[in-house]
Amino acid sequence: MAKGKRAAAMAENRAKLIRAARTAFATQGYADASMDELTAAVGLTRGALYHNFEDKKGLLWAVVEQIDGEMAERLRIVREQAPSLWLGLLAEGSAYIEMALEPEIQRIMLLDGPAVLGDPSKWPGENACLDITMRTIRALIEEGIVKPVDVEAAGRLLNGAALSAALWVAAADDPKSVLNKAVDAFRALASGLLREAREPA
Amino acid sequence: MAKGKRAAAMAENRAKLIRAARTAFATQGYADASMDELTAAVGLTRGALYHNFEDKKGLLWAVVEQIDGEMAERLRIVREQAPSLWLGLLAEGSAYIEMALEPEIQRIMLLDGPAVLGDPSKWPGENACLDITMRTIRALIEEGIVKPVDVEAAGRLLNGAALSAALWVAAADDPKSVLNKAVDAFRALASGLLREAREPA
């Protein structure tokens, strides 16, 4: 019973650091986030940081992986609740746009993450969000609803469109009204993937 | 004649600094670019930098504005050479994707720029690229070729799709083959804006 005492404490400290990093990176941005302040906020020092993670960038990696997993899970739920695959794809897009409204996701995953860690397409967990989108598109192609386009290409562009929509909405003075325009435009673009001009149920 | 001697020298030094910054930011990234090295590379010191620009961020602003203007000019030429408005829009998208292959544009305009300066939609010169795309879409709507979607929304999402395509292509092991897939997918998505399913000439 007393065997895992150290390991448990270490895991907890790791979690605390990641939690602190999520808020610090989200509010101040990666570059302006001080590791001294960040660690002190949870009662630790930079020593704990460099022991648990490779370096500052390693901490960002851990944060990105965690958020990526959460986003994938949320998108999975949205997709499964939709009455059809096609509507699921559209719902995913809308959900993605709305998620990017959250400062944490916007700042860490969409701005600093790519700038510091490089292209998201090469992230481990290889962008679980994209993976989900691609699986949906593949299924739609097999059902004959979507044109036989390259699955990865379609997924990436669709995600990219949703991403820029999200950034636009987030920076808008009136996010609410802009959100509607963005979602409409997203559905229009997505319909370009359809085999028939008529949109399916 | 001897009147503008100081002003001319200053303009030249500004240009030299911007040129040096373009290469430094492109090769090392904004965060890792040292202002000492950058200025020394053109025979100046940080004194010149902080006299000509607000700060490091100000230098990035100047670089971004310059590149933005160049991109807009190149896109304008591509668009004007196309045989029709619709094909011009597609050509613009392809050209945009190809431009993002250039490390300078990719790193500065697509990665570090947004991370450091904030959302590109609020940049002065307000993203000349987007402006051009929006004008084209507006014309296409007036001609009845494109659905009456929100012009800004469509333009932003289309640019976003092209952007993510570019990042994907740039990071690919075999950019050539991936480029084709990306362009195809872009055309498919763009066709979703059409009023008729059939693509116009």
Place this chain on the structure above:
DNA sequence: TCACTCACATACGAGGCGTATGTCAAGAGG
């Protein structure tokens, strides 16, 4: 010629990162 301006260089202070070193609790073994 002389005073003034201004573009730029030099010098300084603050802060952040990464690492080398120290320290103390938790387990192992006798």
Place this chain on the structure above:
DNA sequence: CCTCTTGACATACGCCTCGTATGTGAGTGA
């Protein structure tokens, strides 16, 4: 129960970079 080892974390140090305050010399007008 005592000692030894391990390892998680704290402390201390050096290096680099940014931004600013101050110095300086060429250019300019009277």
